[in-house]
Amino acid sequence: MHQLLTSTEMAKADRLAIASGPFDGIALMRNAGAAVAAIVLERYPHAAVVHILCGPGNNGGDGYVVAKLLAAAGVAVSLWSSGAPRNGSDAALAAAECPLRPKPLGGFEPAPGSVAIDALFGAGLSKAVEGDAATAIARCAEAKTPVIAIDLPSGISGESGKALGPAVRADITVTFFRKKPGHLLYPGRSHCGETIVADIGIPEDVLAAIRPACFENGPALWLENFPQPEVDSHKYARGHVGVFSGGQASTGAARLSALAAARAGAGAVTLLSPGNALQVNAAHLTSIILRKADGFEEAAEFLAERKPRALVLGPGLGTGPQIGDFILQVIGAAGGGVAGIVLDADAISVMARRTEEFFAATRAKDAPAVLLTPHEGEFGRLFPEIAADPDLSKLARARAAARLANAVLIYKGPDTVIASPDGRAAINSNGTPLLATAGSGDVLGGIAAALIAQAMPVFEAASAAVWLHAEAARRFGPGLIAEDLPLALRPVLAELAQVKGR
Numbered sequence: 411m412h413q414l415l416t417s418t419e420m421a422k423a424d425r426l427a428i429a430s431g432p433f434d435g436i437a438l439m440r441n442a443g444a445a446v447a448a449i450v451l452e453r454y455p456h457a458a459v460v461h462i463l464c465g466p467g468n469n470g471g472d473g474y475v476v477a478k479l480l481a482a483a484g485v486a487v488s489l490w491s492s493g494a495p496r497n498g499s500d501a502a503l504a505a506a507e508c509p510l511r512p513k514p515l516g517g518f519e520p521a522p523g524s525v526a527i528d529a530l531f532g533a534g535l536s537k538a539v540e541g542d543a544a545t546a547i548a549r550c551a552e553a554k555t556p557v558i559a560i561d562l563p564s565g566i567s568g569e570s571g572k573a574l575g576p577a578v579r580a581d582i583t584v585t586f587f588r589k590k591p592g593h594l595l596y597p598g599r600s601h602c603g604e605t606i607v608a609d610i611g612i613p614e615d616v617l618a619a620i621r622p623a624c625f626e627n628g629p630a631l632w633l634e635n636f637p638q639p640e641v642d643s644h645k646y647a648r649g650h651v652g653v654f655s656g657g658q659a660s661t662g663a664a665r666l667s668a669l670a671a672a673r674a675g676a677g678a679v680t681l682l683s684p685g686n687a688l689q690v691n692a693a694h695l696t697s698i699i700l701r702k703a704d705g706f707e708e709a710a711e712f713l714a715e716r717k718p719r720a721l722v723l724g725p726g727l728g729t730g731p732q733i734g735d736f737i738l739q740v741i742g743a744a745g746g747g748v749a750g751i752v753l754d755a756d757a758i759s760v761m762a763r764r765t766e767e768f769f770a771a772t773r774a775k776d777a778p779a780v781l782l783t784p785h786e787g788e789f790g791r792l793f794p795e796i797a798a799d800p801d802l803s804k805l806a807r808a809r810a811a812a813r814l815a816n817a818v819l820i821y822k823g824p825d826t827v828i829a830s831p832d833g834r835a836a837i838n839s840n841g842t843p844l845l846a847t848a849g850s851g852d853v854l855g856g857i858a859a860a861l862i863a864q865a866m867p868v869f870e871a872a873s874a875a876v877w878l879h880a881e882a883a884r885r886f887g888p889g890l891i892a893e894d895l896p897l898a899l900r901p902v903l904a905e906l907a908q909v910k911g912r
């Protein structure tokens with residue numbers, strides 16, 4: 411259920427389902443309407459009136475089916491239409507099968523104690539909602555009428571989650587077969603309320619032909635690749651992570667990354683510290699290995715001798731010009747042995763001043779895989795043209811940036827998007843405002859590095875890290891600070907290990 415479908419992919423699912431039978435278009439529409447009607451009866455059994463607002467397309471068609479079924483169940487139904495469905499469409503058939511006559515939408519006023527079904531626009535939304543439909547949306551909001559949206563809250567793009575003008579704020583959104591990106595990307599997500607996915611008889615095997623490239627992030631996406639330590643595994647076989655520390659006044663961020671990497675299962679973690687910060691790092695570390703690395707030569711010695719599988723560069727590293735040289739040199743030297751380099755925080759800000767050299771390094775033939783973890787501000791600095799394009803959704807921005815940088819991206823925010831240069835993307839849905847705390851990003855980088863070091867492919871490792879990080883925060887609850895996150899991973903990891911062991 412974790413695949414997210416674009417409107418083109420959903421239309422293909424529809425066509426393939428009709429071709430394979432037994433349901434034709436109107437039968438799928440009847441199933442869709444029946445699913446919505448069942449939810450209305452279950453959730454609002456005492457509604458005084460159910461207002462059904464139908465648009466001119468097939469979303470409206472679903473509404474006519476709901477009207478017929480609820481009326482047959484003895485519910486007081488009031489039907490409103492913004493225009494007759496096109497002749498010959500499934501919606502026209504559904505309207506013809508409905509015994510109720512719709513009233514013109516312009517006269518709609520929600521009655522006290524009523525519930526509204528939003529069947530105005532769904533996948534076919536093509537422009538901003540205006541006129542009677544916009545007025546109807548405003549009237550529901552003013553009267554605080556509970557709204558159940560069919561497929562999408564009208565006015566929200568299923569593709570981008572953007573509001574094209576006025577948009578319904580639903581309490582429940584019932585969509586069909588699979589969610590769409592707009593259910594998870596903001597502001598769409600906040601317009602959906604609870605999103606319920608209903609089965610309308612489209613067979614699962616249509617997905618093999620559609621090959622969706624976008625997913626809701628969760629264990630279903632990556633559990634297969636999630637590391638499980640073997641009984642006889644050696645600590646270095648469980649993956650060695652190297653984390654570069656900043657100077658003596660800014661060492662904490664790297665230590666948070668290092669500790670998180672250790673908790674996330676890296677067999678060994680080395681903190682590479684400038685000589686002037688060894689004392690302060692040593693005073694705070696126990697199981698983490700500490701090694702002096704002043705400048706590139708000593709870092710290169712570490713790479714050659716200890717053969718780490720993953721590196722974290724950025725937290726607390728500083729933003730001086732020599733840091734930029736250092737990062738480019740490490741990327742250049744890491745190919746072959748290192749499976750992935752996580753570049754976060756200061757590393758992103760520094761590389762944003764040298765994008766040409768940076769992208770040349772990440773695109774080089776033998777470059778290690780790179781994982782970038784920008785928040786909104788860092789994204790804007792590193793990818794200014796993509797960030798400034800008003801037509802792109804967050805999903806599209808993440809994908810374009812991943813392609814440009816030839817890197818996996820964790821584009822952070824309340825709807826974090828993980829994107830791979832191969833076009834795959836995942837949208838995270840278990841985020842929590844608790845994660846908006848200093849040092850939380852450092853922990854995320856460490857978790858991702860640990861999973862890469864344990865042989866998880868970088869896109870899957872990044873997705874798993876984002877999910878684990880949020881899950882740990884949610885379960886810990888209020889009062890969370892970044893120091894708590896590594897230990898808070900433990901119950902989440904234990905549960906995953908149990909599921910995987912089954």
Ligand SMILES: NC(=O)C1=CN([C@@H]2O[C@H](COP(=O)(O)OP(=O)(O)OC[C@H]3O[C@@H](n4cnc5c(N)ncnc54)[C@H](OP(=O)(O)O)[C@@H]3O)[C@@H](O)[C@H]2O)[C@@H](O)CC1
Nearest residue numbers: 424439442467468469531532533534535536537538539561
């Ligand atoms: N695919 C499936 O498997 C299944 C799909 N099903 C259902 O079908 C829905 C998709 O139906 P759909 O394609 O007919 O699109 P829909 O959203 O009804 O709107 C299109 C109409 O609205 C118009 N219009 C658009 N925006 C407008 C605006 N702002 N202001 C004014 N007009 C506007 C647009 O006009 P046009 O752009 O052509 O000028 C066109 O006339 C889907 O969401 C689901 O509910 C289910 O039955 C189960 C199976």
Ligand SMILES: [K+]
Nearest residue numbers: 528531560562
């Ligand atoms: K709708």
